[in-house]
Amino acid sequence: MLEPDGFDDERIALGPQLASFEMLAIKQQCSLKDAQQYFKEHLSIGDYYTEGQQVLGHWFGQGAEDLGLGGVTHLDEFVRLCENLHPHTGEKLTMRQNTMRTDIGHDGLEHASSNRRVFYDFTFSPPKSVSVAAMVGDNPRIVEAHEQAVNEALRQLQSFAATRVRKKGECTDRLTGNIVAAVFQHETSRALDPHLHSHCILFNATFDQVEKKWKALQNHEMLAAQKFVENAYYHELTRALVKFGYQIENRPRGDFEIKGISPELIKRFSKRREEIDQKTRELLAREPEKAEGNIAAIRENIAHRERGRKIRDIGLETLQALWHGQMTSQENESLRKLTVNSCPASAAEENLAEKAVTWAEEHLFERRSVVHEHELWRHALEYARGREVTIADIQAVTSRRNYHRFDEHPGKVTTREHLLREWEIVQTAKEGLGDCHPLVGHPRPFNPQLDEEQRQALDALVSNINRVSVFRGGAGTGKSFVLRELVEQVRDGGRNAVVLAPQRQQVVDMERAGFPSPTTVASFLAKRELAEGAAVIVDEAGQIGGKQMLELIRLVRERNARLILSGDTRQHGAVEASDALLAIERHAGVKPAELHKIRRQDPARGQTLDEREHIKQYRQAVKLAASGKLDESFSQLDKMGAGVSCSLSNQAEELATEYLRLAEKNVSAVVISQTWAEVHRVNEQVRDKLKSNGLIGANDVTVQTLEKIDLTRAQKRDERFYPADAVVVFNQKVREAEAGAKGKLGCIVKAGVLVEVDGRFVTVTDKVLDKITVCRPHETQIAENDRLHLKANRKLASGDRVTNGELVTVKSVRPDGTIKLTDGRVLDSGYREFLPGYAVTSYGSQGKTVDYVLFSDSTVKPATNAQQWYVSISRGRRGIRIFTPDKEQLRENITRKGDRPSVMDLLAERYKNDWFYRLIERRWGKRAAVIMTRSRRGTRRAEKMRQKQNIAHGHARSVVRQSRSIGV
Structure with missing residues (x-):
């Protein structure tokens, strides 16, 4: 699973988040x-x-x-x-001119403010x-x-x-x-x-x-x-x-x-900084309630007052x-x-501004389809820092670049590749509206275990007459159960069904749930084996980026197949550029089959009347978050006592205490943290608490583990991003280096990256840079019953597989360095891509279900948004506790949007105008115009088909129901 590194706040020097490196x-x-x-x-x-x-x-x-x-x-x-x-x-x-105003706060009282x-x-x-x-x-x-x-x-x-x-x-x-x-x-x-x-x-x-x-x-x-x-x-x-x-x-x-x-x-x-940090620690220890405020403001107050x-x-x-x-x-x-022994300044580098901007483009557009032009300037300047190129040189290069610029959104730009890609995805989905026969012509009677809402969703899917269809359901609504029934219906109807998911861990989960032969989207696209007229069913489709989605849609179109995309765009999306499913939902006119009823937080799980009522209230909070009512969701959880006010200095201790309480009750729990620095702190604190209470083994074994540094392809080609002790791990075989091989950076060469592996140099070309991961080593203590979070896919020496994102438990650590797990698998001594598994990031928690969620709020505003909140609070079956130093700040932070703007979002209605097509032809040539013209014809045709769709879809459903009623 490609998981972004979370928000790495870098503020680790002081433990609690007190320091800042902003210049x-x-x-x-x-x-x-x-x-x-x-x-x-x-x-x-x-x-x-x-x-x-x-x-x-x-x-x-x-x-x-x-x-x-x-x-x-x-x-x-x-x-x-x-x-x-x-x-x-x-x-x-x-x-x-007025300097004060009066507002009504969440407590219902008047408050004066500047x-x-x-x-x-x-x-x-x-x-x-x-x-x-x-x-x-x-x-x-x-x-x-x-x-x-x-x-x-x-x-x-x-x-x-x-x-x-x-x-x-x-x-x-x-x-x-x-x-x-x-x-x-x-x-x-x-x-x-x-x-x-x-x-x-x-x-x-x-x-x-x-x-x-x-x-x-x-x-x-x-x-x-x-x-x-x-x-x-x-x-x-x-x-x-x-x-x-x-x-x-x-x-x-x-x-x-x-x-x-x-x-x-x-x-x-740096004595002044050390002095302020020390006084801040002393103040928080003496008056922990002050930690509920803004730490930066507290430091500023201390700096001024003392x-x-x-x-x-x-x-x-x-x-x-x-x-x-x-x-x-x-x-x-x-x-x-210092200056006496320095080397003389090097001569001006030819085309440096062009090279710097190209690097910035490769870095930014790998994961985003729309960026602000000043972001390109920023990263280009970072690349060229200290060298002879001016800011005006950089800005001149971007002004000459053939970007598409948005009149209604000054400063934002996209590339020809991203615009045409998102355009083709959306237009292909539009062209396919009402273009097919029902997915299943004569469905068998539905599984009686399906409730009414699930039957209606399945009915909409099997009778669907679109080339591309969408199945949308919130967290914990039971999408997988309906999908499995859909696969059986498709196969029983005589159509081949291909089952896909973006990440390896999701594929493993589908196998365990009984899906037949699921595979990853990447593996499927590499082989391109798809029977004519087949149905391609994709779970967690919201995590597919634009590049893979376009490949998938083109293949489906070539083979006259059908594509069913299941996902929830309110949760975390793709790591790579373009949230493709969201673009389809917003702009293609595809009417989704939907599930709304939340089944994960089921009051029947409660063992007492009070617990059943508690789960019911918890479910209501998740429902409010799913419908976009973030403030009401927060109020609901706060009202039911889920919020725990604590200072940053004792937050990890409080989390560890609660985790221990739940562990002693033998119920599952996970801590969801907002930053990787926080994940590490909480992991350490929880582990110490469990160890001191005898829930993990007394004898620690120290192993050197490897923590991934999340880098784009451009960053992998830049020595700045390789620490002195960096370890390069091969995820897949590259030339003489087998999967799992480790090496050190040799140098950056024109063709890619030169890695030294066992005394030999292996060239990793730009094309296969995704097959290596750059890691930093850490010493980690593990013992019997320790929880580990695995961070790499690998086939073990035993033939068993481990997947990125798994949470596993240690049974024993053997003298040869291998680690036996409680499920019987044995981690090879060379497999060291893991970390303690008590706390994870919100992205890492997506797809996981536990009895209780412990949410750790670090007050880092950029790390908190609506998606992060929704994913985090919805993981639990029975309850959640929220540990925060500042409830009102958290309430404000969760209302921030987490989804990225897409090209289609910013184009709005302009692409329907004639001038837009002429502009594309002038800017990018006839090939682009051909794609656009074909898409436009598809749009017009889709508009007509959409008018007929309700009639056709209604007829298809009546046929399906008639077939089912007579038992065909």
Whole structure:
């Protein structure tokens, strides 16, 4: 099973999520009083050694110029803008002036809150090694390069400035491209460590050229482009550093450091961060209820409230002596020689901008069919960081690319390949509406175990007259039971039935459920063995991407076969680009057969009246989530006592305690976590709890396990993404390397990747990069009765198979390194792709069913959305507990959409117009136009067929019912 790595928050240094590695931090200021004091107390007072000097901030931005602001930032100008007044005339600037509002909260009470954002603080900070080289190494050129890089990043940020349009029924944002900003540069932290950084204060005002007035700044696009702006800053800074003779070490998480400055030295000069983190830990331990709030805000409060007094009588020379005194003579000498011993800057690389953009395209479009253009710029800059190419060069390349751009969605782009692929999928499904005879002409009587809803769904499927049909049902509605009956009906009717699923684990589950000879979609497409007129039945079809779906649909069309797609697009979709089933549901006009009744959370499972009532309420919460009522779903679970308020510091302990309680009752449970860092923490805590209570063996055996690094094909061709200790595992045979073989990266070559395996080099070409996985090794303790989560498909030496995603239990660990499982299988000593199996990600939990779900909320907003919530809460049969530090934040996070926009979503109705076909022909030639024209004829034909479909479908159903009633 190809499972994305989950949301890897990288915040693992502190245990609880306290640290952050973002070099562009963004805060908004909503308090007018605090904003007015900000200039006096924080910005104008310079670094804490300046002996009374002030930092002379400067104005920046087209908006500032329009207001007549330039040069040095003065207090009176700053304060007037905070008050929403013109800095010179004192007149009101934008419409909104009130600073407080009253809202009704979820508790039904009135709550006062700030009504107007005063400004946004965008703070640019280079990696610590840069501050060390600049300040301790006394290199003013770096300080100047930082300032220039900040200015370039702000120029890019300004292009995303927008305002809201709320006139004549419009409800959109309009780009304005102008900001009013004041920039203040600092060079140390309050702990007197070197800390070069710039505060860029963006006032909540922008000039709308269309309406000819100042309006509030809409920051949505600016925040969306944050990573691009951050990389613009990085790129300009590293270009300068390389010119100065420094060597740059780019890191896979997106940042960089200067080579030659040790991690120990970096940590030594990060005392302020360590101090804030320590005080945060102490506060959470002392007042755990505070952990229910936002941790970043708590850290900010601590940083502000408990900061030391400013020291103003220490000069720069004294500070440098202080810094050098904290270093060994060897460290001082190494710092001095950083540029002396560096290699000269390399010559400009030919076509670097083209190569960088091509890499970004391959990386992004592998898993998404629509991206924002600034995402391409961001990844292209990451690829070319420190090399001689400008941001303008990158942007010029993308402007020349033959992307399809969406007029209604400025900045979003797709490729010819993705547009034509999604188009053909949808149009083929449209062409097939009403195009066939009933799937089963003379069905036998239905299984009496089917209830009325299931019989109706099966009736709709066997009488279906479409080339492509859809069977939709929510989590736990019993789709598999109906599908198995459908397969039997198809075969009894004399038609070949091919049963498929996207992942190997799903195939194994279908085999256990009695499906005849299921196989994976990939394996089926590789062989292309399909009888004329057969029925292809696909379970979990929502996890098929556009590329495989198009291959499948084309093969079905060639063989005059039928395609039945079963799935739930409200759950996690495909890893590869395009949620194809969702596109068919939304745009092809295919009417699905549906199941709504939830059977997994069955009150009859309850052993007491109270438990039966509890399961009934739980089922209602899942039903609400399935219907898109996320807030009501959360309220239902909270009302029934499922929510457990806990701090981040003791969350894992609480989860472990609950897991132990359920294990002692001999019921099944799984912890569903939002990030991989959290999965590891919870696994460790749960295992310790089980071990201390004797539920797993006392004697640990240490084995080296391998954890997958989730990489795209483009990333596999980039050495940045291979850690020094990376292990390359072959999932399938490649040349001389057998499945399961392990090696080390040799180098990246033009043809692909060179891997050293047992002293021999194996070339893995670009075409077969999906046959290798890059892993990082870990030492893992296992013992009798340990739970393991297997992470790779493999045929074992015994002939047995293991599949990615399985949860298994250890019976014993043998001296030769093999691991015997309680089900009798034996993991070879070479099979080490597993981790403790007590906690999994939401994606990893999909398809699994347990008695109880323990949901672990890490408060990481990007890791939480509607799909993640629905999948997570629906895994249990009997109950769920939700462990969260902040209920209201979780309630808000789960309403975020998790599905990706498709090309067809953004095209909307435009593709029906003649000009669109002419545009495609001009842009991509006659071959594309032929596909489009054929599809258009199919669309027109489908419109006519759809009008007849209800009559034809009704007739087909009557024939089916008549056949069944006479026992044919």
